[in-house]
Amino acid sequence: MTFAAIVRKWVCVPSRVALVGASPRQDRPVSGLQTDPQSRGFAVYPVTPAYRGTSLGGVPCLGGLEDLPGPVDLVVLFLSPEKQAEALHQVRRLSPTPVVWFQPGAENPLGAENLRREGVEVVEDCILATHKRLCGKA
Numbered sequence: 613m614t615f616a617a618i619v620r621k622w623v624c625v626p627s628r629v630a631l632v633g634a635s636p637r638q639d640r641p642v643s644g645l646q647t648d649p650q651s652r653g654f655a656v657y658p659v660t661p662a663y664r665g666t667s668l669g670g671v672p673c674l675g676g677l678e679d680l681p682g683p684v685d686l687v688v689l690f691l692s693p694e695k696q697a698e699a700l701h702q703v704r705r706l707s708p709t710p711v712v713w714f715q716p717g718a719e720n721p722l723g724a725e726n727l728r729r730e731g732v733e734v735v736e737d738c739i740l741a742t743h744k745r746l747c748g749k750a
Contacts, residue, residue: 631657
């Protein structure tokens with residue numbers, strides 16, 4: 613699937629999004645994605661083991677991708693590459709397999725290439741900037 617198709621299908625219209633690396637800290641880039649997309653109809657699932665059960669953006673934080681209540685369209689990574697192993701392992705077990713979106717600072721060339729080789733769709737870009745740039749008025 614092309615970048616443009618992924619954006620049209622899952623970024624510009626409400627979809628189901630797992631935010632891996634969610635945080636209660638307002639100074640973190642992930643904080644803007646924990647509430648704003650919900651107001652636009654997106655289903656947002658914060659995922660961070662350290663905050664399991666804590667309300668982030670009004671939604672209970674999950675401990676891992678295996679705790680998702682159902683399929684998601686996008687897994688957006690806000691973790692540094694050295695902290696991604698478990699999340700990348702879990703994403704491979706999800707069905708259907710979601711698009712994996714590496715945020716700036718979470719770039720992982722080896723992890724992205726391995727996912728692509730396994731047939732997983734991968735994007736490396738800022739999802740919020742992409743939404744603002746390509747989906748009309750934010």
